[in-house]
Amino acid sequence: xxxxxxxxxxxxxxxxxxxxxxxxxxxxxxxxxxxxxxxxxxxxxxxxxxxxxxxxxxxxxxxxxxxxxxxxxxxxxxxxxxxxxxxxxxxxxxxxxxxxxxxxxxxxxxxxxxxxxxxxxxxxxxxxxxxxxxxxxxxxxxxxxxxxxxxxxxxxxxxxxxxxxxxxxxxxxxxxxxxxxxxxxxxxxxxxxxxxxxxxxxxxxxxxxxxxxxxxxxx
Numbered sequence: 001x002x003x004x005x006x007x008x009x010x011x012x013x014x015x016x017x018x019x020x021x022x023x024x025x026x027x028x029x030x031x032x033x034x035x036x037x038x039x040x041x042x043x044x045x046x047x048x049x050x051x052x053x054x055x056x057x058x059x060x061x062x063x064x065x066x067x068x069x070x071x072x073x074x075x076x077x078x079x080x081x082x083x084x085x086x087x088x089x090x091x092x093x094x095x096x097x098x099x100x101x102x103x104x105x106x107x108x109x110x111x112x113x114x115x116x117x118x119x120x121x122x123x124x125x126x127x128x129x130x131x132x133x134x135x136x137x138x139x140x141x142x143x144x145x146x147x148x149x150x151x152x153x154x155x156x157x158x159x160x161x162x163x164x165x166x167x168x169x170x171x172x173x174x175x176x177x178x179x180x181x182x183x184x185x186x187x188x189x190x191x192x193x194x195x196x197x198x199x200x201x202x203x204x205x206x207x208x209x210x211x212x213x214x215x216x217x218x219x
Contacts, residue, residue: 004034006118006209007082011035013207013214014080017114020045023073025106026060027081028053028099031116035080036060050076052106053099054163070109079110083117083198084129090115090203090219091179095132095196098162104194108201115203119210126179130155130170132196137167139191146189147171150182166193 001009011034018024018039026036026049036056039049040063048066050073051057057067070076081103083092092115094100107113133154135143144154152171160168176182179199186195206217 001211003118003120007031007034007116009214010116010118010207010209011038014038014114014116015042017078017080017112017205018042018046019077021047022077023047023050023068025050025076025079025081025110026052026056027079027103027106028056029082029097031082031118032056032080033059035116036063039063039065050106052081052102053097055097056099070106074109076106076110078112078114079107080114080116081107083115083121083203084196085123085126086115086117086121086203086206087123087126088217090206090217091126091197091199092203093126093129093131093196094198095134095168096129098132098157098160098168100132100196101134101162101164101194104198104201107198112205113201113203114205114207116207117209119208122208126176126197127174130172131174131176132157133169133171133186134162134164134166134193134195135169136191136193140167140169143189143191144169147186150185164193
């Protein structure tokens, strides 16, 4: 099976977690795109969706699915999104696509977070994938210096601006043994909007695409 086959399989499995007649939270990225395509097949039985990025909103609308703001929707029953890395504790690094802040907001507002990944994303320790940190532009250099103190090697994501008008520092060289603590520490640096660690609010369910089928992991 190709990586796309695995992503498609977990996207199909995620549909079973979407309640009838609900507004569903939708993530951003290649696996989330497969899920959006699956939602298009059942759009008659959902009210609409809250998107975590402009790109996902456009894809949803392309399938004829109404995109609702989170302020209108309130608490969501489920949020479905991928991850760049995830552990068996269901702690994640997200933000490779640059939508980490909106993803984190929609995840926080959802009763259940279903993560959809292929098996290559499952790791024992987070940090091989560079950790994205969204920063206010004027704070870029200051935040970078503070990250160096913490042992990271920050690099500006060149030519990229988030949907919120901010910059992203991708942090290399971290071995993240306590993701909850590091998530809090980074978020307390003045000028950081948020970082790509999803540990304080981890996934509730992981649908993992493997060569032998979709595995379901929970904590």
